[in-house]
Amino acid sequence: MKTDAKQQIMAMNGDEAVAYAVKQSNVDVVAAYPITPQTIIVEKFSEYVANGEVPTQFVCTESEHSAMAASIAASATGVRAFTATASAGLALMHEMLFVASGCRVPVVMAVANRALSAPLNIHGDHSDAMAERDSGWIQIFVENAQEAYDSIIQAFRIAESKNVSLPILVGLDGFTLSHTLENVTTLVDDVAKEFVGERELPLVQTHEGKSAPFKLDPKNPMTMGPIALQNYYFEFKRQQEEGMKNALSVIEKVHAEYAELTGRSYGNGLIEKYQLDDAEFAVVCVGSTAGTLKTVVDEIRAEGIKVGLLKLRTFRPFPVQEIQKALAEVSLVAVFDKSMSFGGNGGAVFHEVRHALYDNAAHPLIVDYVYGLGGRDTNPKEFKKIFHELHQIARSKRVEKLVSYIGLRE
Amino acid sequence: MATTQEWKFTAKEIAEKPDLFLPGHRACAGCGPANALRMIMKATRGPTIVTEATGCMEVVSSIYPYTSWAVPWLHTAFETSAANASGIDAALRILKQKGKLQEHVDVIAIAGDGGTFDIGLQALSGAVERGHDFLFVLYDNEGYMNTGIQRSGGTPMGAATTTTPAGSVMPGKLQHKKPIADIMVAHNMEYVASATPYYWKDMLQKVRKGLEVEGPAFLHVFAPCPRGWRSESAKSIEYEKLAVESCVFPLYEVVNGQYTLSTPSKLISLAPQKKRPVTDYLKGQGRYRHLFNPKNKYVLDEIQRWTDERWTILLKKAEQNA
Ligand SMILES: Cc1ncc(C[n+]2csc(CCOP(=O)(O)OP(=O)(O)O)c2C)c(N)n1
Numbered sequence: 001m002k003t004d005a006k007q008q009i010m011a012m013n014g015d016e017a018v019a020y021a022v023k024q025s026n027v028d029v030v031a032a033y034p035i036t037p038q039t040i041i042v043e044k045f046s047e048y049v050a051n052g053e054v055p056t057q058f059v060c061t062e063s064e065h066s067a068m069a070a071s072i073a074a075s076a077t078g079v080r081a082f083t084a085t086a087s088a089g090l091a092l093m094h095e096m097l098f099v100a101s102g103c104r105v106p107v108v109m110a111v112a113n114r115a116l117s118a119p120l121n122i123h124g125d126h127s128d129a130m131a132e133r134d135s136g137w138i139q140i141f142v143e144n145a146q147e148a149y150d151s152i153i154q155a156f157r158i159a160e161s162k163n164v165s166l167p168i169l170v171g172l173d174g175f176t177l178s179h180t181l182e183n184v185t186t187l188v189d190d191v192a193k194e195f196v197g198e199r200e201l202p203l204v205q206t207h208e209g210k211s212a213p214f215k216l217d218p219k220n221p222m223t224m225g226p227i228a229l230q231n232y233y234f235e236f237k238r239q240q241e242e243g244m245k246n247a248l249s250v251i252e253k254v255h256a257e258y259a260e261l262t263g264r265s266y267g268n269g270l271i272e273k274y275q276l277d278d279a280e281f282a283v284v285c286v287g288s289t290a291g292t293l294k295t296v297v298d299e300i301r302a303e304g305i306k307v308g309l310l311k312l313r314t315f316r317p318f319p320v321q322e323i324q325k326a327l328a329e330v331s332l333v334a335v336f337d338k339s340m341s342f343g344g345n346g347g348a349v350f351h352e353v354r355h356a357l358y359d360n361a362a363h364p365l366i367v368d369y370v371y372g373l374g375g376r377d378t379n380p381k382e383f384k385k386i387f388h389e390l391h392q393i394a395r396s397k398r399v400e401k402l403v404s405y406i407g408l409r410e
Numbered sequence: 411m412a413t414t415q416e417w418k419f420t421a422k423e424i425a426e427k428p429d430l431f432l433p434g435h436r437a438c439a440g441c442g443p444a445n446a447l448r449m450i451m452k453a454t455r456g457p458t459i460v461t462e463a464t465g466c467m468e469v470v471s472s473i474y475p476y477t478s479w480a481v482p483w484l485h486t487a488f489e490t491s492a493a494n495a496s497g498i499d500a501a502l503r504i505l506k507q508k509g510k511l512q513e514h515v516d517v518i519a520i521a522g523d524g525g526t527f528d529i530g531l532q533a534l535s536g537a538v539e540r541g542h543d544f545l546f547v548l549y550d551n552e553g554y555m556n557t558g559i560q561r562s563g564g565t566p567m568g569a570a571t572t573t574t575p576a577g578s579v580m581p582g583k584l585q586h587k588k589p590i591a592d593i594m595v596a597h598n599m600e601y602v603a604s605a606t607p608y609y610w611k612d613m614l615q616k617v618r619k620g621l622e623v624e625g626p627a628f629l630h631v632f633a634p635c636p637r638g639w640r641s642e643s644a645k646s647i648e649y650e651k652l653a654v655e656s657c658v659f660p661l662y663e664v665v666n667g668q669y670t671l672s673t674p675s676k677l678i679s680l681a682p683q684k685k686r687p688v689t690d691y692l693k694g695q696g697r698y699r700h701l702f703n704p705k706n707k708y709v710l711d712e713i714q715r716w717t718d719e720r721w722t723i724l725l726k727k728a729e730q731n732a
């Protein structure tokens with residue numbers, strides 16, 4: 001069924017939507033290893049390869065560590081590389097994530113977010129990605145399969161942008177998104193390809209003093225991934241931070257261009273505001289929960305309570321100013337965290353949001369709710385209860401408990 | 411394999427060929443691996459990309475902003491040289507398929523014994539199983555030298571390292587060396603060979619043969635580390651020779667599973683009286699000094715027994731193919 005000449009509707013789960021976006025993105029090398037709930041991505045992609053539908057070298061590696069190494073090496077050789085993983089797989093890659101960002105290779109990776117062992121649990125939460133927040137990767141979290149598709153298409157442009165040149169992770173909630181069927185509006189192949197475009201390589205100075213595209217090329221020998229000691233390492237890291245900073249505007253720009261093309265947008269690409277403008281208090285979340293919370297916000301508003309939602313789409317780089325602006329007028333902010341930061345007095349998103357709001361002239365009260373660990377369902381009814389609780393806190397202006405857990409037997 | 415042609419690497423020819431592993435690196439005097447790499451790079455046949463594991467050879471050759479590499483070179487981590495080669499190979503294939511690359515580019519993955527026998531083995535096994543087109547060069551200095559001479563799966567029995575020190579109850583490392591080449595042969599590779607820079611022509615020919623293979627090839631290069639072996643810098647080359655003559659490190663090729671002794675080892679098989687006792691090789695190396703204390707004679711005996719056994723097994727394998 002066609003919606004217009006450049007788009008069509010397809011029934012896909014989140015993993016399939018990712019694989020389909022990769023298929024349309026003119027990716028040269030996919031190196032990956034299966035892990036639940038990412039498995040469908042590699043399986044689906046293997047099908048495309050088996051049927052000759054993609055001109056891509058698919059390397060089914062013997063581990064995620066090698067998948068990331070191979071992706072880095074392929075990207076360093078000048079081609080476009082993609083991989084996908086989750087949980088333990090991402091943790092096994094940990095070392096290589098720093099290598100990827102340090103080598104400034106624009107690898108794109110989908111992460112079907114999942115809990116970490118022990119105890120072993122295959123279901124969705126954000127522990128995996130949050131544990132990698134300082135690895136130098138751009139991190140985008142999506143709300144539904146549609147956004148997963150759209151974000152993968154955008155990701156190549158963002159990562160490969162010459163003043164960014166950093167790897168990017170697109171997180172989709174395990175099972176909630178990875179395994180749930182949705183209608184996804186996709187671009188037709190040519191339009192998607194054109195949007196993604198060819199990978200352009202930044203020019204760098206070779207050790208022979210020539211200017212050449214940044215890649216492993218016998219015509220212009222380059223030493224990549226060298227050892228840099230006390231006298232240089234720090235500068236490399238500072239430059240990475242510059243790439244991250246640049247990513248903020250590039251994400252916005254690419255997102256706006258895509259919105260123009262498709263008619264679909266997610267706030268400004270960094271944050272999405274929902275009923276926030278006149279809100280008394282606000283909730284902040286990451287990922288698929290935004291969908292649930294939008295419904296809850298509507299229901300609570302129907303009761304005459306002015307609540308708003310801030311969906312944090314881009315977690316790295318952290319859009320500090322956007323968040324400061326968006327939450328400047330509210331008296332209370334509740335952050336929903338789908339991961340723990342043990343001993344940290346609240347989850348990772350809480351830390352970041354609270355930190356950003358410190359500089360607001362009148363900072364609001366801020367509380368944290370940890371929920372959904374290991375795939376525990378949090379339903380609209382429970383959120384509604386929390387919203388009423390928040391309403392009370394906003395009224396009384398007194399926070400009794402900084403960090404609470406939703407739906408936990410204690 | 412593409413060819414069985416004998417390569418005519420003459421001393422003149424290799425002396426005239428420009429270095430691709432350049433001088434100015436920070437390796438110790440008498441470093442076997444550095445010497446091996448310099449020579450190995452002389453056997454390249456055209457455009458080549460090198461990827462290296464973390465270890466001495468990476469650290470001494472890529473200290474930013476300097477480099478000793480005149481070819482494109484990539485380092486990512488300790489255990490990843492074969493995984494890197496997989497990614498480079500995949501990239502080169504797609505570039506060719508898309509008509510963006512015309513010429514053939516050889517890929518060489520280099521790692522020390524730690525990056526091969528131990529932490530890198532999984533990635534190596536995976537890359538070989540998948541059939542990527544690359545030559546894996548293991549430079550075996552029998553220890554983790556870069557981090558201060560710790561034992562590896564390639565460290566021989568009796569050697570004192572900083573994690574297997576010779577103490578009052580322990581005579582150095584208790585286990586024998588892992589049979590890495592046999593492990594690679596078990597992967598049904600087209601080409602596996604052993605080499606050492608003393609027999610430089612033999613080594614260069616093997617490098618070229620490994621590059622000629624369309625698929626994975628494995629070269630086990632024996633390369634003394636005077637620092638880690640507590641041996642004299644000037645003697646590295648001599649130890650390479652003694653290791654071959656004592657059959658501690660025999661030279662051979664395995665082409666499609668068929669073992670053939672290379673000339674220096676073949677000569678010993680034809681004239682067994684020329685086979686030297688392992689003590690000729692062990693003595694003089696500080697890492698084995700404690701073995702010459704009479705109370706550790708049993709270790710020397712075991713090293714000799716094991717060396718003989720391995721040699722006999724190798725002879726049988728080579729005979730079966732003769
Ligand atoms: C995952 C990981 N563990 C440990 C290290 C520390 N490390 C770097 S090089 C090295 C030893 C290298 O030994 P080998 O491969 O034998 O090469 P050599 O230094 O002898 O040349 C070690 C342990 C590392 N870089 N990465």
Ligand code: SF4
Pocket residue numbers: 436437438439440441442443444466467470551555556634635636637638
């Ligand atoms: S420690 Fe050994 S391997 Fe490392 S550079 Fe020195 S001699 Fe070479």
